[in-house]
Each structure stands twice: as C-alpha cells, then as structure tokens.
Amino acid sequence: MIHAPDTKAVSDDVASAFEDFARAFEAFKDANDTRLAEIETRLSTDVVTDEKLTRIDSALDNAKRRIDRLTLERARPPLSAGHDTARDPAQAEHKAAFHAYIRTGEASGLKRLEEKALSAASGPDGGYLVPDAVESEVLRRLASVSPIRAIASVRVISGGQYKRAVSATGPATGWVGETASRPQTASPTLAEMSFPAMEIYAMPAATQTLLDDAVVDVDRWIAEEVEAAFAEQEGAAFVSGDGLNKPKGFLTVDTVEEEIWQWGKLGTVRTGGAAFPAENPSDVLVDLIYALKSGYRQNASFVMNRKTQSAIRRFKDDNGQYLWAPPASLGQTATLMGFPVVEAEDMPDIAANACAVAFGDFRRGYLVVDRTGMRVLRDPYSAKPYVLFYTTKRVGGGVQDYTAIKLLKFAA
Incomplete structure (x- = not known):
C-alpha cells in the first residue's frame, strides 16, 4: 500500500506557504500604494513600479496555488478510512475482484458479482x-x-x-384570521x-x-x-x-x-x-x-x-483599505468586500x-x-x-x- 505523506511535514509546508503568501500580499500593497502615489503626483506611473507590481502579483497567485495544493493534500485521508471492508463481505469481495481485474485483466470475479446483482448494463464492452x-x-x-x-x-x-x-411566480399564500374564511389564492x-x-x-x-x-x-x-x-x-x-x-x-x-x-x-x-x-x-x-x-x-x-481577481485586488474603499483580503487563516478563502472569492x-x-x-x-x-x-x-x-x-x-x-x-x- 502507498503510505500517506507525513502529516507534520505537510502541515509545516502549508504554514510556510501561508507565511509566504502573507508577505507577498504586504509587498503587493506597498508596490500598489507607490503606483497610486505616482499617479497622483505625476499623472502616470513609473515603468519599473509597474513591472515590480506585476511580478509581485504573479508571486501572489503562485503562493495561493501552492497553499491550495498543500491544503488539499493534507485534507486527503487514506482511501479506506471510514469503510471497513472486513465488516462488509460484499464490499470486500467486490474490492478483491476489482483489484484482480485492474492488475491482470481477470474479470471472472466481477462477472460473477454482477450476475448475482442481476446487472445487465455492464460487462466487457461497458466496463465494470x-x-x-x-x-x-x-x-x-x-x-x-x-x-x-x-x-x-x-x-x-x-x-x-x-x-x-x-x-x-412564487408560492400562493395569504394571511387570514383565526376564524375567518380562507379565500382562494391565485394558482401558482x-x-x-x-x-x-x-x-x-x-x-x-x-x-x-x-x-x-x-x-x-x-x-x-x-x-x-x-x-x-x-x-x-x-x-x-x-x-x-x-x-x-x-x-x-x-x-x-x-x-x-x-x-x-x-x-x-x-x-x-x-x-x-x-x-x-x-x-x-x-x-x-x-x-x-x-x-x-x-x-x-x-x-x-x-x-x-485569476486575471479578473488580479485587477480587483488593487481596488480600495474611501478609507484607503483594500477591498480584497487574503485568507485569514489556513483552509479559508480570500474575500472581496466580505464575501468569499472562488477562483x-x-x-x-x-x-x-x-x-x-x-x-x-x-x-x-x-x-x-x-x-x-x-x-x-x-x-x-x-x-x-x-x-x-x-x-x-x-x-x-x-x-x-x-x-x-x-x-x-x-x-x-
């Protein structure tokens, strides 16, 4: 059996990736604030500042993808978790027959199981x-x-x-008193x-x-x-x-x-x-x-x-606060104006x-x-x-x- 990855090592990698992501976002805010200041003073931005912001923005996306991948790997339990085939003979028999089919192509075990189940919708042409x-x-x-x-x-x-x-058109309902007659509502x-x-x-x-x-x-x-x-x-x-x-x-x-x-x-x-x-x-x-x-x-x-999120990531409110916010902790998503952002x-x-x-x-x-x-x-x-x-x-x-x-x- 393939052993699950070391949980502590994966957790350390996720924590490290999250720290990198937080640092990248702080650098992004600093670079974007510089860009906005240049626009206010010179009505244009410096090419170097734009290139720096683009690089940081890309690094921010890469760090987020790394967090998502590591978090997903950490969340994956062993395949057999929660499913005790020893207590379910039918499932154990099916699993053994399926493994034999995958490894050697021997399908007699699966054929016998599907004959028991009176299944006519599978077989060599349709798979098992x-x-x-x-x-x-x-x-x-x-x-x-x-x-x-x-x-x-x-x-x-x-x-x-x-x-x-x-x-x-919505449900057909109405208000009535305790002893009042029930008038007919409009048909939905x-x-x-x-x-x-x-x-x-x-x-x-x-x-x-x-x-x-x-x-x-x-x-x-x-x-x-x-x-x-x-x-x-x-x-x-x-x-x-x-x-x-x-x-x-x-x-x-x-x-x-x-x-x-x-x-x-x-x-x-x-x-x-x-x-x-x-x-x-x-x-x-x-x-x-x-x-x-x-x-x-x-x-x-x-x-x-991702590209649309990159553009929105630069928006601020009237108080100078960024509308897009990074995940507050591991396992959470970024938010925009308080609502989750799905990429x-x-x-x-x-x-x-x-x-x-x-x-x-x-x-x-x-x-x-x-x-x-x-x-x-x-x-x-x-x-x-x-x-x-x-x-x-x-x-x-x-x-x-x-x-x-x-x-x-x-x-x-």
Missing part, C-alpha cells in the same frame, strides 16, 4: 463498476478541486436524469426543470510493471489519475457548457438587464464599458452585490478567474460584453447531478506497452434558481 469506496473518494476529491461543484448543490440520482417542478405557475446526466470520461495509463507491484494502492491510483481530468472537464461545463452532451453552464443561460429581470434568465449589472470605470471602479461591485436579494446575499460568493479559470477575462464576474448563492442557484456508479474498462491493446483504463461517470448540471445568481457584464 468500481467499488463504492473508490467512487466516493473520486466525488470527494472533485468537491475539493472543482470550484463550482464546491459551492453548488449536489444531488445523487440512480436514473438518467433528475426532474423537479418549480414555481416561477409551475415549470418543470430537467437535469440529464451526461457521460464524462478519463483514460489514465499505467505500465504492467506498475500494476504488478503489490505495494501500489490501485484504488488511490485510479482516484488520483481521474481527479484532474474530471475536475477540468466539469469546471468548464459548469461555467460555459452548452448542454449538448455536457451540463449546461450558468454563463450560457439567457441574460437580461437586472431592471427588467424575469424568470428563466440571469440578471446582469453593466459596468458602463469594456473595463472597470476609471473613477470609483468598485461602485459596480456594490451594485452587483445589492442586485441580489438579501435572502441570497448571506451565503453568496464571487466567482471570477474559476473557466470564467472569461475582462473584455467587451463579457460576464467576467458572477455573484450569488450557488448552493441555491446551481445544481450538480451525479448518477451513481463509475465504470472502468481495461484496455491493454491500444497503447502497448501501456494499459489504458477507460473510466466513465455520468454527471449533469444547470441553473435551478434564476434569482440566486447575478452577473457583472462589461458593456455600456
């Missing part, structure tokens, strides 16, 4: 189900590294799609929302020598190999997926100006141009925050990519007509649907001397509450 512990580990890892999944609602289903009825307008689960795949490869090594933890290897591929594909789909063979991203939903918002569309707040306004640029962020109803604001987050690299850069910043309660606004079951098909022939493992899972997603998310649009 991974043990529950492996599937749970993959989903848990995705929740840590997939930015939108981490803040959205997640529902597990057993069918091909999830349907729900929603009231587009119901709309059916459907979230189909689409197939996503990854194809990690290994040499047969690696698979023959008895100390290699096959379960952990599968989970780690598919994590990055699934997270990358999911992240792009949840943001900008068109809904064709993939989830529908929130940026592909029809938009409308917030003043004339209607159900089925996401409201937008315009910046007045293709960039933040030169004067009081943070005012548009305030407008974006208060475009969201108060019931959603308490759990809201900003979503943007999603699939968000667009600041440009004309781009919705580069999203703000909302994504737990109520966006739904991720996972269908149970993850399959692996072993292929030792297509890329000799490597053995490919065609790994598939089914996932869907889409906006479920159009009042919970608002977009900042860079347009006049």
Whole structure:
C-alpha cells in the first residue's frame, strides 16, 4: 500500500506557504500604494513600479496555488478510512475482484458479482463498476478541486436524469384570521426543470510493471489519475457548457438587464464599458452585490478567474483599505468586500460584453447531478506497452434558481 505523506511535514509546508503568501500580499500593497502615489503626483506611473507590481502579483497567485495544493493534500485521508471492508463481505469481495481485474485483466470475479446483482448494463464492452469506496473518494476529491461543484448543490440520482417542478411566480399564500374564511389564492405557475446526466470520461495509463507491484494502492491510483481530468472537464461545463452532451453552464443561460429581470434568465449589472470605470471602479461591485436579494446575499460568493481577481485586488474603499483580503487563516478563502472569492479559470477575462464576474448563492442557484456508479474498462491493446483504463461517470448540471445568481457584464 502507498503510505500517506507525513502529516507534520505537510502541515509545516502549508504554514510556510501561508507565511509566504502573507508577505507577498504586504509587498503587493506597498508596490500598489507607490503606483497610486505616482499617479497622483505625476499623472502616470513609473515603468519599473509597474513591472515590480506585476511580478509581485504573479508571486501572489503562485503562493495561493501552492497553499491550495498543500491544503488539499493534507485534507486527503487514506482511501479506506471510514469503510471497513472486513465488516462488509460484499464490499470486500467486490474490492478483491476489482483489484484482480485492474492488475491482470481477470474479470471472472466481477462477472460473477454482477450476475448475482442481476446487472445487465455492464460487462466487457461497458466496463465494470468500481467499488463504492473508490467512487466516493473520486466525488470527494472533485468537491475539493472543482470550484463550482464546491459551492453548488449536489444531488445523487440512480436514473438518467433528475426532474423537479418549480414555481416561477412564487408560492400562493395569504394571511387570514383565526376564524375567518380562507379565500382562494391565485394558482401558482409551475415549470418543470430537467437535469440529464451526461457521460464524462478519463483514460489514465499505467505500465504492467506498475500494476504488478503489490505495494501500489490501485484504488488511490485510479482516484488520483481521474481527479484532474474530471475536475477540468466539469469546471468548464459548469461555467460555459452548452448542454449538448455536457451540463449546461450558468454563463450560457439567457441574460437580461437586472431592471427588467424575469424568470428563466440571469440578471446582469453593466459596468458602463469594456473595463472597470476609471473613477470609483468598485461602485459596480456594490451594485452587483445589492442586485441580489438579501435572502441570497448571506451565503453568496464571487466567482471570477485569476486575471479578473488580479485587477480587483488593487481596488480600495474611501478609507484607503483594500477591498480584497487574503485568507485569514489556513483552509479559508480570500474575500472581496466580505464575501468569499472562488477562483474559476473557466470564467472569461475582462473584455467587451463579457460576464467576467458572477455573484450569488450557488448552493441555491446551481445544481450538480451525479448518477451513481463509475465504470472502468481495461484496455491493454491500444497503447502497448501501456494499459489504458477507460473510466466513465455520468454527471449533469444547470441553473435551478434564476434569482440566486447575478452577473457583472462589461458593456455600456
């Protein structure tokens, strides 16, 4: 079995990375204050100051990525934690049969198990189900590294799609006295929302020598190999997926100006141009925050990519305090005007007509649907001397509450 990394060493690395990040932010503030002072005195900035600020900004991003990576590694428990196969003979049998299939291609054990379960949806052509512990580990890892999944609602289903009825006009209610008659309320307008689960795949490869090594933890290897591929594909789909063979991203939903918002569309707040306004640029962020109803604001987050965050990191309030603040402690996120900032690299850069910043309660606004079951098909022939493992899972997603998310649009 692969041994877990030394906890104390990882903790020391995280603490060191956090200290580097804090020092980088202090240097960033000093350099940016110098830049602002030069603008006030000379109406321009020195090239050296701009280059220094850019270097520090890049170092700040690198330090944040290092913290995120080390924090994730520290949070990963052993794969078997919380799942005692010794007390679950069926799971132990499945795990043993799965290991035999991965290492040698011997599928008789898995075939026998699926015959017991009367399963007709798997086999050599479709692959075999991974043990529950492996599937749970993959989903848990995705929740840590997939930015939108981490803040959205997640529902597990057993069918091909999830349907729900929603009231587009709000509930039909009314006030009455204790003994007064109950007047008839207006009929609610119901709309059916459907979230189909689409197939996503990854194809990690290994040499047969690696698979023959008895100390290699096959379960952990599968989970780690598919994590990055699934997270990358999911992240792009949840943001900008068109809904064709993939989830529908929130940026592909029809938009409308917030003043004339209607159900089925996401409201937008315009910046007045293709960039933040030169004067009081943070005012548009305030407008974006208060475009969201108060019931959603308490759990809201900003979503943007690294370049947009870099631009916003320079904003100050009227008292000269930076609006963007680094994480207060390990395991926490940066904040903007008191709200968490989620970095999603699939968000667009600041440009004309781009919705580069999203703000909302994504737990109520966006739904991720996972269908149970993850399959692996072993292929030792297509890329000799490597053995490919065609790994598939089914996932869907889409906006479920159009009042919970608002977009900042860079347009006049």
